[in-house]
Amino acid sequence: MYRVLTERSLLTGLSDMWWSSRIQDGLIPCVVLGYMAFALVLMVLLPGKRLEGPETLKGNIPVYKNNGFLCYIVTMAAFVVFTVVLKGQGLTPTVVYDRFDEVMLFLNAFSVVFCLFLYIKGRYWPSSSDSGYTGNFIFDYYCGVELYPRVFGVDIKVFTNCRFGLTVWPILVVLYNLKSYELHGFVNSIFISSVLQLVYITKFFWWEGGYMHTLDIILDRAGFYICWGCLVLVPSLYASVSMYMVKNPVHLEPITAVFLLGCGLACILINYWADLQKLTTRKTHGNCLIWGRKPNIIKAKYILHSGEEKESLLLVSGWWKVARHFNYLAELLLAFFWTAPCMTLNFAPYAYLTFLTILLVHRSFRDERKCSSKYGQYWKEYCREVPCRIVPYLI
Numbered sequence: 417m418y419r420v421l422t423e424r425s426l427l428t429g430l431s432d433m434w435w436s437s438r439i440q441d442g443l444i445p446c447v448v449l450g451y452m453a454f455a456l457v458l459m460v461l462l463p464g465k466r467l468e469g470p471e472t473l474k475g476n477i478p479v480y481k482n483n484g485f486l487c488y489i490v491t492m493a494a495f496v497v498f499t500v501v502l503k504g505q506g507l508t509p510t511v512v513y514d515r516f517d518e519v520m521l522f523l524n525a526f527s528v529v530f531c532l533f534l535y536i537k538g539r540y541w542p543s544s545s546d547s548g549y550t551g552n553f554i555f556d557y558y559c560g561v562e563l564y565p566r567v568f569g570v571d572i573k574v575f576t577n578c579r580f581g582l583t584v585w586p587i588l589v590v591l592y593n594l595k596s597y598e599l600h601g602f603v604n605s606i607f608i609s610s611v612l613q614l615v616y617i618t619k620f621f622w623w624e625g626g627y628m629h630t631l632d633i634i635l636d637r638a639g640f641y642i643c644w645g646c647l648v649l650v651p652s653l654y655a656s657v658s659m660y661m662v663k664n665p666v667h668l669e670p671i672t673a674v675f676l677l678g679c680g681l682a683c684i685l686i687n688y689w690a691d692l693q694k695l696t697t698r699k700t701h702g703n704c705l706i707w708g709r710k711p712n713i714i715k716a717k718y719i720l721h722s723g724e725e726k727e728s729l730l731l732v733s734g735w736w737k738v739a740r741h742f743n744y745l746a747e748l749l750l751a752f753f754w755t756a757p758c759m760t761l762n763f764a765p766y767a768y769l770t771f772l773t774i775l776l777v778h779r780s781f782r783d784e785r786k787c788s789s790k791y792g793q794y795w796k797e798y799c800r801e802v803p804c805r806i807v808p809y810l811i
C-alpha cells in the first residue's frame with residue numbers, strides 16, 4: 417500500500433496494477449476469497465453457546481453463537497500448519513506481504529460491491545424491523561440500512577468485524593514477522609510490538625460477547641463505514657505498524673524492550689479490566705465487588721420505542737469513576753507502546769495511533785450523545801459524579 421501511495425499517483429497505480437500480469441494470475445483474489453470462505457465455514461460449523469445481544473429500541477433481541485474465541489484459535493493454528501506445509505514445498509505465505517498492494521485493491525473492490533449488496537438487501541429484504549433508510553442513496557450506502565443483517569442465518573457484522581477483520585489482523589502480524597525474519601533474522605522490536613498486538617487481539621476474542629454491546633453492533637448499521645472499515649482499514653491501517661517494521665528493523669536494548677512490553681501489557685490489562693467491571697456489574701445486577709467494595713450504581717431508566725420502561729445500571733465505581741471512558745485512554749497508550757519500538761519520528765508507523773485518537777475522541781462524543789438521549793437525567797447525574805470524559809483531571 418505504501419508503495420502505491422508514494423511511488424505513483426493513486427489512479428495510475430490502480431489501473432497499472434489491475435492490468436498488470438500479476439493480478440491476472442488470480443492468486444491474490446483466490447487467497448482472499450479462500451480465506452473468507454474458510455472464516456465463514458468456521459463461523460457456521462464451530463460450536464458455541466447461545467448469546468443474546470442487548471435488546472434494541474425496537475424491542476428485538478439479536479441472538480449469536482458465541483464461538484469467536486474458538487474460531488480465532490483454530491484460524492491461528494491452521495495458519496501455522498499451512499505455513500509449515502508451504503515451507504515443506506519451498507514456498508512461503510509472505511507472498512501476501514510482497515503483493516499487498518493487490519490484496520488492498522481486491523479488498524477495496526470487493527467491499528464496494530459487497531456494500532451495494534447490503535444496501536439492496538436492506539431496502540428490499542430486511543432481516544428485522546431494525547432497519548430503515550433515508551432515501552438518500554449516498555447516506556444510506558455509507559451508513560447502512562440494516563442494524564443486524566443476516567444472510568442464510570449468517571450475521572454479516574459479526575463476519576466482517578470479528579471473523580474477518582479481527583482474524584486477518586493477527587495473521588498479517590505473524591506474516592510480517594516471518595518476512596522480517598526472512599530478511600534480517602530475529603529482530604526484537606517487531607517481536608515486542610507483535611506480541612502486544614496478539615495479546616490484545618486474543619483478549620478481544622475472549623471478551624467478544626462484550627463487543628456485542630458496543631456502538632459498532634448496537635448503533636452502526638451494516639454500511640460502507642463499518643464494512644469497508646473492517647474489510648479494508650483493519651487489515652491495512654491496524655496492521656500497518658508491523659508492516660512498517662519489516663523494512664525498518666530496530667534492535668532495542670533488552671531493558672527498553674522489557675519496559676515497552678511491560679507497559680503495553682499493563683494497558684491491555686486495564687482496558688480489559690474496565691470492560692469487565694461494566695459487564696460484571698450488569699450481569700450480577702450490581703451484586704459484585706469492584707476494587708474490593710460493593711459498587712456505587714445509578715439505576716438508569718429508559719423507554720423503548722414501544723413505550724415500555726426498562727432499567728440499566730450505570731457503574732460509578734472502579735475505572736468508571738476515574739473517567740467516563742478511561743478504557744479509551746488505556747487503548748491509546750497501548751497503541752503508543754506497540755508503535756514505540758519503531759524508535760522513529762517518521763509519521764508512517766504512528767498513522768494508526770493518530771487515527772485511533774481521532775476515532776476514540778469522536779466515538780466518546782457519539783457514545784455520550786447516545787447515552788444522553790437514552791438515559792436523560794440519569795446520564796446527567798453520572799456526568800456530575802464523573803466529570804472527566806477520557807483523561808482524569810484533564811478532559
Ligand SMILES: NC(=O)C1=CN([C@@H]2O[C@H](COP(=O)(O)OP(=O)(O)OC[C@H]3O[C@@H](n4cnc5c(N)ncnc54)[C@H](OP(=O)(O)O)[C@@H]3O)[C@@H](O)[C@H]2O)C=CC1
Nearest residue numbers: 630631687691694728729730731732736743744747783787
Ligand atoms: N482499537 C479500536 O479501534 C477501538 C477499540 N475500542 C475498544 O473497544 C472496547 C469497547 O468500547 P466502546 O463500545 O466504544 O465503549 P464502552 O466500552 O465505553 O461502552 C460504552 C457503553 O457502555 C455503557 N456505559 C457507559 N457508561 C457506563 C457506566 N458507567 N456503567 C455501565 N455502562 C456504561 C453505555 O451503553 P448502554 O446503552 O448499554 O448503557 C455506553 O454506550 C473498549 O475497550 C475500547 O477501548 C473501541 C473503539 C475502537
Ligand SMILES: CC(C)CCC[C@@H](C)[C@H]1CC[C@H]2C3=CC=C4C[C@@H](O)CC[C@]4(C)[C@H]3CC[C@]12C
Nearest residue numbers: 577582620627632640641642644645646649650
Ligand atoms: C470508515 C472509517 C472512517 C472508519 C471505520 C472504523 C472501523 C474500522 C472501526 C470503528 C470502531 C472499531 C473497533 C471498535 C472496537 C473494537 C474492539 C477492540 O477490542 C478490537 C478492535 C475493534 C473491533 C475495532 C475494529 C475497527 C472498528 C470497527
